[in-house]
Each structure stands twice: as structure tokens, then as C-alpha cells.
Amino acid sequence: MELDELKSLINERMERVQTEKSPADIAMLLGKKTQAVTAKIKRSLVIEMVTSVAFTLACIAIAVFGTYSSLRIYFAIFAVICALFIPLLYILFNKTKKLSSTALPVKSNLQTLIKIIREYVKRYFQLTMALIPISLIIAFSLVYTQENLYNPVQDTFFVGSPLKTALIAGYIILFSIGMYYFTKWYLKKLYGNYVQQLEMLIEELEEQQ
């Protein structure tokens, strides 16, 4: 039996619905929360933008009014990095918004979706990685250079020993490597499998036989 022989019958049966929705039911649906990936990304971007603005303002306040010079430098650098990410997040938010408000052909829709997810993941990764060296190096330099926070006379174990340098270096390296792989794994868990599925769909659309 061929598809063409049953074409009209199948189409007719597929159209039958058990429970037809009234306009009131449909109107109720419009107020519900969407589960689409673009909507999730949009929500995350809004939260990140608000957090970045709040964090930047807080960092600026500490950088301007802080008492310790190293603390002021530390928070000033944080403020610059967060402030740089705000326009990037906003551009990405607009792109995501544009995708969810247009009806592109299936292939273009999948390609744009992958591009947005990749860009989001890239920015998230960049932000996390950019904060690692700053938080580590400046945190250590803050503690060890500020007289009020660190007293070398009381530090009997570490003073002038190569062990101290090795331990600090080891900790920085392990923490950085750990954070790098953890962020990669986390992002892959969140979006990796989904992107892979979308890529397979594009491949399927493109294949000629």
C-alpha cells in the first residue's frame, strides 16, 4: 500500500481532534510561560544583565570609596569586566528576541538557534574564564601586600619558604584547570546535547539521498 493511496484518508483522520479548544482556552494559553530554549536563554540573559549592572555599580562604589588600595584596584577591574559584558549580553538578548518573533524556514531557524546558543555559551565561558585569574591573582596580592590584612611576623610556617610559593602556584593552577573543565562540562550538559541534536537535523535536511 502506497502513501498516495491513503493520502486523503490519513490527512482527514489526522485532522480529527478529540477535544477542540475554545478561543477562551487559547487565550488562557497566551498567559502561560514558554518552555522554548530561546525563552530560557532570554530569561537567563535578563537575569545576567540585571546582575551585571548591580554588580558593576557595587564594584564601582567599592573602587571609589574603598579604604584599601588593593581592594579598590580589585573591584575596579571587576567593574570594568562586568561593564564590558553588559552590551554584549544586550546584543545577544536582542538577537534571541528577534528569532522568537519571526517565522523563518526550518533550516534557517535551526541554524540561527545554534548560532545564538553557541554565542551565549561562548560569552558565558569568556566571562567565567576572565574572572578566574583576576579573582585569584588579585586576591592573593591583596592579602599579601596589604599590611592591615597580613602580618609576616605571625606567619611562621610560610615566611620566605619555597613551599609557600609552590603551594600557592599549585592551588592557582589546580583551581584554574578545575574551573575550566567544570565550566566546559556544565555548559555541555546544559546545551551541548541539544546543539548536537539540532546539528543532526540540519545535516539531515542538507543530505541529498
Add this chain to the structure above:
Amino acid sequence: MRGFSFAVIFSFFELPICCTVYITDIYGIRNGKSRMQATNEFLSLINQHQNIIHKVCNLYMHDAADKEDLFQEITLQAWNAYKSFRGDAKFSTWLYRVALNTAISFYRKEKRKPQFERAYEFPDQPDETSEIEEQMQAMYQAIGALSKIDKALVMLYLEDYSYDEIGNMLGITANNVAVKMNRIKTKLKEESKKHYQFS
């Protein structure tokens, strides 16, 4: 200090402008159409064409809860994209595009369910089964086993869209559609035979 004070004062001028944009957006005074008018128009169109959404849901989802979720998702996506609908194409064609985009990119972690619940059955199954009914059921099961892309092709083909139109909706060439449809028809013929013999 004086310059800074002026900057602060001037920056506050942006506030009413932002509020105006927001209020305009809330009341939906876009393209000369009020939001209420647009909502009513949209609800009426979706109500008339809801069979398209039901069809997509029946084909892409197995159980009732998933179908309901997909119906909601398609309606929401259509509502979001409705602003961009200018009436160049038929509403049904536009809705097919939105519905297929949503169904194809819909991501949900697979739930473990007993195999018998996962079998594809027509949404409105009659009590008595004739030979043609069994053949149709076998064909429908074979369609249900296809990939997401192939399901979209079959659905548009059943709706009598031309290969050019299907190509436009999916973003591929008409030639590619023809090649794929030939392959799908052969596959369905073989698969439905198995299901028919089995039943």
C-alpha cells in the same frame, strides 16, 4: 561638578522616553492596531486553524500531556511571531512554518514509559476496524517512526503543498524535497507492510 550635575539631570530625561516606549508597548499601539484588536484577531485565526496545531502535536508527540505542552508552546510561539505576520502568505502556511519550527526544535528529556504507551495510534480511533482502517493505522505507525524532518515532509505533502512550497518552508531546494519524498514513500511502503502483517 556643575557638568556632572547637568549630566545627572539630563539623564533623567530618558526616563519618560523609556516609559513612553513601555506604555506604548503595553497598550500595543503598534502598526496602528491596538493590542486588544490584535489579540482578538489572533485568537480567531488560531481557533479557525487549530486543526493544524493538533495535527502537528499528534504527529510529534506520543502521550496526551506532551501533546498539550506542545500545543501550548506552538500557540505561544505563534503569538510571539504574530507581529511579524504581514499577510504575504496564507495564515495556514505561516502557522505550519511556526508549528514545525517549534515541534522540530522542541526539547524534552525522554521519559521512560512502557512500550505499549509509545505506539502511534490515530487520535480518534473507531471501535470497529475494517481492512482499510488497519492499513491506515499501519501507515500512520510507519509515519510515526520517521525522523522529525521526514515527518514534516510527509505532513506538508499530505496537505498537498507543492515541492517548491515545501522547499520554501523547510529551507531546502524543490529537487531535494523530491529526492527525500521518493525515499520516504519507499520506506513507508516497506514499514507499513510490516505493521500490517503484524496486526
